[in-house]
Amino acid sequence: MHPEILRGQGLPDELLDGKTIWEGRYRSIMDLEEHLHRNGTRIIKIFLHQSKDEQGKRFRERIDEPDKNWKFSLSDIHQRNYRKHYMKAYETCLNATSTPHAPWYVVPADDKEFAQLIVSQLVLDALNEPKLAYPKTTAKRRRELKSIRKRL
Numbered sequence: 001m002h003p004e005i006l007r008g009q010g011l012p013d014e015l016l017d018g019k020t021i022w023e024g025r026y027r028s029i030m031d032l033e034e035h036l037h038r039n040g041t042r043i044i045k046i047f048l049h050q051s052k053d054e055q056g057k058r059f060r061e062r063i064d065e066p067d068k069n070w071k072f073s074l075s076d077i078h079q080r081n082y083r084k085h086y087m088k089a090y091e092t093c094l095n096a097t098s099t100p101h102a103p104w105y106v107v108p109a110d111d112k113e114f115a116q117l118i119v120s121q122l123v124l125d126a127l128n129e130p131k132l133a134y135p136k137t138t139a140k141r142r143r144e145l146k147s148i149r150k151r152l
Contacts, residue, residue, distance in 0.1 A: 001082045001089070026096040033102035042126050043102040046119055047094060048109035052083060 006016055015021045033043050050058075059080075062072035079086075098104040105122055109115040137145075 001085050022092070022096075026093065029097050030099060030102075033097075033099065037101040042129065044122055044126050045098075045102060045104045046122065047090065047104055047106045048115055048119075049106050050109045052080075054110040055080070055083075 003016070003018070006021065011021070015024065036043060059072060059076060062068040094104045094106065105118075107115050107118045107122075
């Protein structure tokens with residue numbers, strides 16, 4: 001949406017062709033996630049999807065409620081004009097970087113409580129997935145511990 005931002009990063013011209021840069025960045029994301037996965041890190045990526053109508057409603061609340069005025073900027077309206085392009089970019093990114101070991105979860109976010117419930121469940125499922133348990137003590141180890149205990 002804003003190629004001037006990329007040009008301002010001092011990147012080599014050959015990367016600024018619009019496609020190469022994103023393919024490279026997606027590959028970098030997947031390489032990092034693969035490294036983390038190989039080293040035992042569980043990755044969950046959550047995209048909170050808010051409808052255009054809900055976004056408009058929340059913008060109006062930020063204008064109407066004085067304690068929320070700080071959350072609103074005129075640039076929000078400017079960026080809203082690019083919404084269709086942002087949605088396409090998000091879709092491309094999510095499709096390019098979702099893998100079995102680092103999946104994306106797209107959560108409807110118009111209803112905050114529902115979104116929080118879904119996100120909480122995803123986190124709980126991930127925390128419960130390893131089925132952690134204390135190691136079992138063998139009979140040999142039990143005898144060894146009893147012997148040590150007698151010395152105490």
